[in-house]
Amino acid sequence: MMIENATNWAGNYSYGAGRLHQPKTIEQLQELVVSSNKLKALGTRHSFNDIADTSGDLVSLEHFDQILDLDREHNTVTVEAGVRYGELGRWLHEKGFALHNLASLPHISVAGACATGTHGSGDKNGNLATAVSSMEMVTADGEIIVLSREKDSEHFHSAAVGLGGLGIVTKLMLDVSPTFEMRQDLYESLPLSQLEEHFDDLFSSAYSVSLFTDWRDATFNQVWLKRKVSLGASFNPEPTLFGATLATRNLHPISSLSAENCTEQMGISGPWHERLPHFRLDFTPSSGEELQSEYLIPRQHAFKTFLAIDRLREHVAPLLQVSEVRTIAADNLWMSPCYQQDCVAIHFTWKKDWPAVKKILPIIEEELAQFNARPHWGKLFTMTPERIGSLYVKLPDFQGLLGHYDPEGKFRNSYLDKYIFGVQTDEGNFQ
Numbered sequence: 001m002m003i004e005n006a007t008n009w010a011g012n013y014s015y016g017a018g019r020l021h022q023p024k025t026i027e028q029l030q031e032l033v034v035s036s037n038k039l040k041a042l043g044t045r046h047s048f049n050d051i052a053d054t055s056g057d058l059v060s061l062e063h064f065d066q067i068l069d070l071d072r073e074h075n076t077v078t079v080e081a082g083v084r085y086g087e088l089g090r091w092l093h094e095k096g097f098a099l100h101n102l103a104s105l106p107h108i109s110v111a112g113a114c115a116t117g118t119h120g121s122g123d124k125n126g127n128l129a130t131a132v133s134s135m136e137m138v139t140a141d142g143e144i145i146v147l148s149r150e151k152d153s154e155h156f157h158s159a160a161v162g163l164g165g166l167g168i169v170t171k172l173m174l175d176v177s178p179t180f181e182m183r184q185d186l187y188e189s190l191p192l193s194q195l196e197e198h199f200d201d202l203f204s205s206a207y208s209v210s211l212f213t214d215w216r217d218a219t220f221n222q223v224w225l226k227r228k229v230s231l232g233a234s235f236n237p238e239p240t241l242f243g244a245t246l247a248t249r250n251l252h253p254i255s256s257l258s259a260e261n262c263t264e265q266m267g268i269s270g271p272w273h274e275r276l277p278h279f280r281l282d283f284t285p286s287s288g289e290e291l292q293s294e295y296l297i298p299r300q301h302a303f304k305t306f307l308a309i310d311r312l313r314e315h316v317a318p319l320l321q322v323s324e325v326r327t328i329a330a331d332n333l334w335m336s337p338c339y340q341q342d343c344v345a346i347h348f349t350w351k352k353d354w355p356a357v358k359k360i361l362p363i364i365e366e367e368l369a370q371f372n373a374r375p376h377w378g379k380l381f382t383m384t385p386e387r388i389g390s391l392y393v394k395l396p397d398f399q400g401l402l403g404h405y406d407p408e409g410k411f412r413n414s415y416l417d418k419y420i421f422g423v424q425t426d427e428g429n430f431q
């Protein structure tokens, strides 16, 4: 199928690929890979940059959307790569199981989310790729290979956050646990100053914690606490929390928007997959008209990071819709921004004005460089490839494995050429 005016979810990037393929079988996919010189897997298009683009053909795995097997004995589920977390969550809960975490939205594909190190929040929760225990891929020569966390440690740890570079992932096996219920309690107006002493207390006070601010003053407008609920136990949230006040109505992270799109709040308990994401599957997540950036920083620098952004408030606030702070546990995945370090993530949902956002990102990046901030692979950043290279100790090994699995560079695109191989490329089709 010819691909015309095809853009990502946010509409800020137009894919330059010539054609879009939607294979229905693994054999069709293998044939495509063998017959093509350049191609790239496409997930649900929720990345904000050119990471999923190619000068050749795009391959959507939207027909690879089956949940294949639930192994109750070993606590794993096997899914096809194009399955979205929303459908998987619903299915797992019905069968009595849960994933450890979800991103803010359930609309993204499992393979696409894992490829960029997508994460939710929670001091003890690694990013979504940390749940992967094995993955099946079609590599550049059309062969099907399986990499497992246990048996192929090195290669697996390079591939789980693989930036779409090693091959086309067709199946993933994920760790699951018994299902659980959760509740969300929100607080309003947390003074930034409270985080100097109480950052750890606050973030350890629930399974998953998010703070939201518009950076208009030194206050976090909202605190979202997502707690596990024990059946039969009653729980009354404190009326105040480090100076913030318990919310008395449902809220959208962007205060001016209706909370209709958001998952249930006000302490009403419900299944994990309807509480861990902020947004409901059947509604538009976030604001829809937006750009996003996010930086992941070693956790010990959290408070200093907030002060640094607070100092830039005059630049940040006019362009911003909302900013979110989350925590993510360390992992061993080579290209994960949380490789061997617990992180705090500071996220920015910008107004849809790329020329202006492009000017502010270097200012933020310069300010956060002292903390070794790493950008989210799937969002917008302006950091140089040299700088990114210096932040990933495993990058040379990752380059080696890309060469091993894809010697002719079929899955390489401008993004990988630039940020992984340090090759100058053009700017891409950003609007």
Ligand SMILES: Cc1cc2nc3c(=O)[nH]c(=O)nc-3n(C[C@H](O)[C@H](O)[C@H](O)COP(=O)(O)OP(=O)(O)OC[C@H]3O[C@@H](n4cnc5c(N)ncnc54)[C@H](O)[C@@H]3O)c2cc1C
Pocket: 009, 010, 040, 041, 042, 043, 044, 045, 046, 047, 048, 051, 052, 061, 081, 082, 103, 104, 105, 108, 109, 110, 111, 112, 113, 114, 115, 116, 117, 118, 119, 120, 163, 164, 165, 167, 168, 169, 170, 285, 286, 376, 378, 379
């Ligand atoms: C409204 C909104 C909210 C978001 N919230 C969060 C959040 O809470 N946390 C967070 O961390 N991020 C968040 N993101 C970013 C998003 O999770 C990532 O960009 C994610 O990678 C998108 O997944 P996708 O399926 O759309 O993949 P795409 O954007 O389509 O592709 C991303 C990468 O995955 C690769 N890929 C896709 N499928 C395969 C496959 N089968 N085999 C090999 N490679 C593959 C592509 O080649 C590409 O390199 C958000 C984005 C939006 C738009």
